[in-house]
Amino acid sequence: MATCKYDWPEAGGRELVGKRIDRIDGPEKASGRAKYTYDTHRPGLLIAKLLTCPYAHAKIKSIDISPAQSLPGVKAVLVIQDAGSEIQWAGDEIVAVAAVNEDIAEDARRRIKVEYEQLPHLVREEDLERAQANGRTKPAGEETVGDPNKAFQDPDVVISKGFYGIPVITHCCLEAHGNVAEWTDAKTLKTWSSTQNVSGLPGQIGAGLRRQKVNVDDSNIETVCQYIGGGFGSKVFSRPWGIVAAQLAKMAGKPVKLMLDRDAELEIAGARPSAFAKISVAAKKDGTLAAWDSESWGTGGVGPAGHPPLPYVLQPPNTHWKHTMVAANIGPSRAWRAPNHPQGCLLTMGALDDLAAKLEMDPVEFLMKNVHLAPKLLTKIYSEELQKAAELAEWKKNWHPRGDKTPGHTKRGMGVSLHTWGGRGHTSTCNVIVRPDGSVTVRLGSQDLGTGTRTVIAISVAETFGLPVEAVKVEIGDSKYPPDGASGGSTTVGGVSASTRRGAVDALGELFAAVAPSLGVPPDQLEAHLGLIRVKGDASKSLTWKQACSKLGVKTIQTTGRNPGPCHLNDSGVGGVQIADVSVDTETGQVKVNRMVAAQDCGLIIDLKTAESQVYGALIMGICYSLFEEKIMDETLGQMLNPNMEFYKLAGIGDIGELVVHMMTGPGYDERGVIGLGEPPVISPGAAISNAVANAIGVRVPTLPLTPDRVLAALDKGGLA
Amino acid sequence: MEVVRFTLNGDPVEAGVRAGETLVQTLRERFGLTGTKQGCDLGDCGACTVLFDGEPVLSCLVLAADAEGHSVVTIEGLSNGEELHPVQKAFLDEGAVQCGYCTPGMVLTTTALLDANPDPTEAEIRRALSGNLCRCTGYTKIVRAVRRAAEASRADGRGGE
Numbered sequence: 100m101a102t103c104k105y106d107w108p109e110a111g112g113r114e115l116v117g118k119r120i121d122r123i124d125g126p127e128k129a130s131g132r133a134k135y136t137y138d139t140h141r142p143g144l145l146i147a148k149l150l151t152c153p154y155a156h157a158k159i160k161s162i163d164i165s166p167a168q169s170l171p172g173v174k175a176v177l178v179i180q181d182a183g184s185e186i187q188w189a190g191d192e193i194v195a196v197a198a199v200n201e202d203i204a205e206d207a208r209r210r211i212k213v214e215y216e217q218l219p220h221l222v223r224e225e226d227l228e229r230a231q232a233n234g235r236t237k238p239a240g241e242e243t244v245g246d247p248n249k250a251f252q253d254p255d256v257v258i259s260k261g262f263y264g265i266p267v268i269t270h271c272c273l274e275a276h277g278n279v280a281e282w283t284d285a286k287t288l289k290t291w292s293s294t295q296n297v298s299g300l301p302g303q304i305g306a307g308l309r310r311q312k313v314n315v316d317d318s319n320i321e322t323v324c325q326y327i328g329g330g331f332g333s334k335v336f337s338r339p340w341g342i343v344a345a346q347l348a349k350m351a352g353k354p355v356k357l358m359l360d361r362d363a364e365l366e367i368a369g370a371r372p373s374a375f376a377k378i379s380v381a382a383k384k385d386g387t388l389a390a391w392d393s394e395s396w397g398t399g400g401v402g403p404a405g406h407p408p409l410p411y412v413l414q415p416p417n418t419h420w421k422h423t424m425v426a427a428n429i430g431p432s433r434a435w436r437a438p439n440h441p442q443g444c445l446l447t448m449g450a451l452d453d454l455a456a457k458l459e460m461d462p463v464e465f466l467m468k469n470v471h472l473a474p475k476l477l478t479k480i481y482s483e484e485l486q487k488a489a490e491l492a493e494w495k496k497n498w499h500p501r502g503d504k505t506p507g508h509t510k511r512g513m514g515v516s517l518h519t520w521g522g523r524g525h526t527s528t529c530n531v532i533v534r535p536d537g538s539v540t541v542r543l544g545s546q547d548l549g550t551g552t553r554t555v556i557a558i559s560v561a562e563t564f565g566l567p568v569e570a571v572k573v574e575i576g577d578s579k580y581p582p583d584g585a586s587g588g589s590t591t592v593g594g595v596s597a598s599t600r601r602g603a604v605d606a607l608g609e610l611f612a613a614v615a616p617s618l619g620v621p622p623d624q625l626e627a628h629l630g631l632i633r634v635k636g637d638a639s640k641s642l643t644w645k646q647a648c649s650k651l652g653v654k655t656i657q658t659t660g661r662n663p664g665p666c667h668l669n670d671s672g673v674g675g676v677q678i679a680d681v682s683v684d685t686e687t688g689q690v691k692v693n694r695m696v697a698a699q700d701c702g703l704i705i706d707l708k709t710a711e712s713q714v715y716g717a718l719i720m721g722i723c724y725s726l727f728e729e730k731i732m733d734e735t736l737g738q739m740l741n742p743n744m745e746f747y748k749l750a751g752i753g754d755i756g757e758l759v760v761h762m763m764t765g766p767g768y769d770e771r772g773v774i775g776l777g778e779p780p781v782i783s784p785g786a787a788i789s790n791a792v793a794n795a796i797g798v799r800v801p802t803l804p805l806t807p808d809r810v811l812a813a814l815d816k817g818g819l820a
Numbered sequence: 821m822e823v824v825r826f827t828l829n830g831d832p833v834e835a836g837v838r839a840g841e842t843l844v845q846t847l848r849e850r851f852g853l854t855g856t857k858q859g860c861d862l863g864d865c866g867a868c869t870v871l872f873d874g875e876p877v878l879s880c881l882v883l884a885a886d887a888e889g890h891s892v893v894t895i896e897g898l899s900n901g902e903e904l905h906p907v908q909k910a911f912l913d914e915g916a917v918q919c920g921y922c923t924p925g926m927v928l929t930t931t932a933l934l935d936a937n938p939d940p941t942e943a944e945i946r947r948a949l950s951g952n953l954c955r956c957t958g959y960t961k962i963v964r965a966v967r968r969a970a971e972a973s974r975a976d977g978r979g980g981e
Contacts, residue, residue, distance in 0.1 A: 121912055128920030129908040129927060131855020131895035138854035201845070202838060273859050273867060273921040273955045328857070328921030329955050361860045549919025549956055708915045712958060716918060719957040744864035744953065752959045753946040 155737025190366035264802035274328020277358030332434035333369030371435035399432030502797030512795025522775030524593030525584030551709030589775025602660020688807030721784020829897025866952030
């Protein structure tokens with residue numbers, strides 16, 4: 100029985116929560132009516148273009164913008180970084196121009212003259228010694244638990260040593276970063292921004308403008324984002340172009356659209372830090388993990404980028420890790436789904452898989468044997484998920500000891516990995532409005548990244564009111580609505596479902612109070628169910644929702660729901676297990692994913708359909724970074740060699756195999772409340788696929804992506820060529 | 821400026837276009853048909869797909885002037901008012917729409933596929949959509965949606981049977 104008034108209904112009492120429900124904004128998107136930032140048009144709109152630096156490290160000697168300013172049609176030219184500035188990556192923004200159309204803006208950009216003094220750069224970080232010799236390294240953490248030295252010397256342990264790596268990749272959002280800025284009067288700014296942070300953006304833009312001596316109050320800035328073509332962590336902050344568009348609009352006295360060109364999108368709009376590691380790991384002969392030692396490094400650009408959690412999830416009693424940050428001139432890092440976890444997972448699960456192979460153990464059994472080393476909350480979850488995933492992947496039938504010994508040049512292999520993520524409901528405020536005509540509106544400054552936020556909000560309120568989903572009008576995507584957190588870290592569904600649940604429960608309480616006299620019972624004897632307000636235990640005494648709302652007379656109910664708040668609606672900490680089944684052509688080096696299985700926990704699921712979509716999407720994004728994606732930097736030029744979607748490879752619809760998604764639900768999962776799902780399922784694919792390839796060809800391909808050249812090189816070193 | 825005349829979503833239209841102006845620019849900027857998305861502007865992502873005489877083309881690679889005398893259908897031309905085309909409906913039913921940015925291109929490519937081949941195999945579906953990238957990524961459900969749309973079209977007697 101529910102014990103707290105805001106609690107989610109018990110399993111038997113849920114009409115909508117946990118069911119497969121269509122996303123409510125689907126028709127807008129499928130019909131082309133949905134307006135994204137890129138689609139925003141305003142009267143007199145100017146188009147802005149950025150001139151960026153071609154060098155990885157340079158000092159600006161001089162800038163001459165006059166040839167651009169004199170071009171007819173050019174309305175504003177803004178120097179972003181002036182002579183004397185030191186530039187730390189190719190693609191950094193130097194000058195912005197706004198003109199009456201794109202052609203003129205591009206022409207003006209070409210006319211700007213910038214002289215640079217080139218400085219020494221470093222853009223490739225795999226070779227730690229080289230980076231150290233160039234003075235580009237900084238300690239980024241070290242920790243020792245237990246006595247790893249002693250544990251490695253134990254004659255009864257088996258030790259596996261290896262090198263593993265995962266490169267810098269980019270977010271490559273299909274809708275580029277950018278915004279439209281318009282001053283509706285001298286002091287009031289409106290922006291249409293491709294952002295994961297509608298409520299937070301005005302403060303960021305305001306602070307940025309004030310730093311540039313543009314006087315504006317945050318309260319006079321409104322940010323709108325109704326639809327967004329991907330963010331994946333890279334659109335939480337306004338970045339320079341958010342400020343620049345507003346500056347240009349101020350200078351020109353006209354609205355300005357500044358969307359990044361595709362090359363800039365790939366060079367500067369987002370990068371996931373790399374991680375490389377030399378790892379030693381030891382286990383007793385029965386497979387029990389005994390010790391871990393890792394020396395890892397990576398880059399997130401010239402600034403800090405955190406470090407991968409090592410060892411990941413499973414903590415042997417004796418561990419030592421040390422991480423070094425390499426300052427590389429590659430453009431800044433941004434949060435990329437599950438920051439640091441895919442790196443920690445690939446490094447750890449790869450090393451553990453090699454150890455299992457050395458022990459001649461089945462890796463699923465090996466993980467099962469060691470799940471007690473995971474955080475206590477997750478031990479049972481992992482056991483159940485390993486079992487479920489193995490069953491769905493037909494592990495017992497398909498797995499073989501390392502190296503597919505069957506004849507022919509196509510080798511098949513199976514790999515397994517597990518992962519975790521925190522998630523938690525972010526801070527959220529909403530208004531729930533019930534009008535005398537029965538209409539219901541819920542309003543909050545959240546955003547829907549395509550994850551189904553609108554739909555989740557509608558389900559939360561509709562479930563509470565006993566109404567169909569379509570009876571709830573959801574208004575989000577505008578900073579003038581009650582503030583809601585940024586969509587990052589798998590926190591949105593937990594946050595918005597809880598605030599709207601609380602707001603709706605309070606609104607229903609007010610409605611019950613208004614209706615109770617008509618039904619002749621105290622308000623606490625009423626319930627909302629299937630479109631009725633009825634007396635508990637006496638279905639004959641009821642009013643339809645509309646009849647009930649008409650009792651409000653001229654009064655409109657408006658409540659405010661918040662998260663965090665009372666009662667246990669959301670939680671933190673999920674586990675997931677994935678298994679990859681691959682085929683590798685040992686003549687061409689090509690890897691084909693036959694099947695991926697994901698068993699994923701995320702607490703109480705609000706919409707099973709959009710939750711499953713998240714996992715399918717994460718698996719494919721995982722296939723992308725496992726097999727194709729890499730921000731390829733050229734050490735001589737200091738530039739990215741593949742800043743386009745032809746050579747920055749993403750998986751196409753023909754590059755994925757069968758995907759099997761199993762959400763862990765029911766007792767043991769649901770009562771934890773809502774936990775986010777955006778990050779966790781994208782963590783394991785790299786490790787699962789890499790392990791499957793090692794299982795197929797008998798040798799580890801040390802670094803992602805598992806491109807044909809890397810596979811063939813590994814085979815040359817001792818696989819099953 | 822050059823005047824170009826073509827059929828847009830069934831209606832005759834004309835527009836003055838700049839030399840070098842691409843069809844995607846014309847559709848979005850002059851006709852306000854922003855359902856045609858700009859993704860890469862280099863013909864790599866498929867977001868700007870429209871039907872050109874019934875064939876899917878990347879409108880960022882087509883000069884507006886080359887539309888002279890031809891028929892162009894955008895995503896806005898597919899639905900009949902509020903009534904969605906069976907392909908659009910199948911995408912919704914299967915949950916094949918996520919952020920939605922690739923959706924118009926996916927839907928139009930699918931429409932062209934099913935017009936030419938009402939009963940495609942899975943391999944044919946994947947080949948037909950190989951030029952449309954989804955970053956979210958919803959490929960699994962997109963394949964299911966195409967199958968569902970094909971079944972619905974055949975049941976309706978559409979698709980040239």
